[in-house]
Amino acid sequence: GAGSVSELCMVAKPVVFIPSPNVAEDHQTKNAMSLVKEEAAIMLKETELEEKFQQEFSALISSETLQQKLSANILKLAKPNATKDIADEIEKLIKKN
Incomplete structure (x- = not known):
């Protein structure tokens, strides 16, 4: 879920998401796509695994440039002070009331 995505942003490692389509409102795909759109992760649908997994994973493992790009972009999405920021807003x- 979103908590896992948040933690992955903090560790700044290349990520390959394989979201389950069988969850409420397909939220795993939506969460993954938010990172894919920022070039911060790779996503494969379950239906694509046999066809694309080996190719995509091999491309990631063999390309230090791709690994660095994904790591840099996912780190940009990290919110290390999110809990404090939420508490401050609360x-x-x-105090307003």
Whole structure:
């Protein structure tokens, strides 16, 4: 889920998502696509595994440039202070009332 995606952003490693289409509102695909659109991860659908997994994984393993690009881009999406930022906003709302 979103928590896992957040943690993956923090570790800044290349990621290959294989989302399950059998979850509520296909949220795993939506979460993965948000990173894929930023060139921060690779996504393969379950239906593509036999056809594309070996090719995609081999391309990732053999390309240091691709690994570095994915790592750099996923790190840009990290929110290391998210908990503090949320708590600060809640405190501001409480103080207003």
